[in-house]
Amino acid sequence: MGHFVKTIFAVIATSTVSFAYAGTAEDIAARVETFEAAFNSGDAAAVASHYTTDSALLAPDTARIDGREAIQGLWQAYVDAGVVDLKLTTVDLDDLGGIANEIGTYTLTAPDGNGGMVQAGGKYIVVWKADDSGVWHLHWDIWNSTP
């Protein structure tokens, strides 16, 4: 009987986890796209809605920011500063079942301070978290620049 239970246990455990998050990569890719579109349309509130309510944002040269509302403020500042054409690319995605760790790269275009525009880019890590209905949100978000 013991062997039978163990097998059932193993099957249930594996199948439950994989079924629940079969579409993680696709779901997160879709969220990255709507995040990008929200920023490129200048909608900082929509960008912030992609974060968990208790998220942490670790932006370069800025103190850590906690919570969706405060995070919206930073994205609004980037919109107000004239940053445009944000492009996000997932490079690595580690699906841990309810949490997913992502490494990605970004490019953007920003004012160069002399009336012109300049392209910049870098790399990031996002820790994603699925809510009870399976919608993924950014929980931890950090990035830095690449020359």
Next chain:
Amino acid sequence: MGHFVKTIFAVIATSTVSFAYAGTAEDIAARVETFEAAFNSGDAAAVASHYTTDSALLAPDTARIDGREAIQGLWQAYVDAGVVDLKLTTVDLDDLGGIANEIGTYTLTAPDGNGGMVQAGGKYIVVWKADDSGVWHLHWDIWNSTP
């Protein structure tokens, strides 16, 4: 019988996961300490040994670096540049069972380019991975500065 199996399944699942990683926070704290000590003694090879062999390092203003050997090179460059007094502080640790996500802060002292030294600091995210014998290694490592 079904109810009995479910309870057993729940008990096995919970206890196995928590037993395997009961000491995660302590184990990772110890690794952070030996990482810090290795750097502060100028031993880049010992620093690099804290990373998984297929780790990714995302340092500011530097292209992504993959693999323990290449990562050692960057830490050697920091040693050679005269960076000292590295202090790491874990702020958040999310134990996912075999993987642990950490947010931390750091301070260090570095040459100011004019013959003096200056203190700097910032924040980081490390994705830790436990190897088969339960030893934790940095798998993904990214940081940026805080003014």
